[in-house]
Amino acid sequence: MIEPPPEIAATLSVLGGKWKVLILWQLLGRPCRFNELRRAIDGVSQHMLTMHLRELESEGILTRTVFAEVPPRVEYALSEHGKSLGQVMKVLAEWGQLHLARQY
DSSP states (O other): OOOOOHHHHHHHHHHOSTTHHHHHHHHHHSOEEHHHHHHHSTTOOHHHHHHHHHHHHHTTSEEEEEEOOSSOEEEEEEOHHHHTTHHHHHHHHHHHHHHHHTOO
16 A cells, blocks of 8 residues: 655645535635634534634634624634645636536
């Protein structure tokens, strides 16, 4: 069995999971609030969204900004490092389009 290169393992450790790529896709366009993300990603639970947002923040992929308002407003946005995933996300979308066109 061939071991994956460390670069692939590092990428999968950040992007792995059912919801992370969908979260990143939503944040490519603009910063979003928690409930905006929850509504935009069909099927994600509040618990899973919270968990994945925390993981992506700890990896430096996104930023969490808390605005001092009543009630508090929190926005999630891609960090500069996270924005570098834009091309990767576009390639994944293109591949998915080709894959769907090929379905039987």
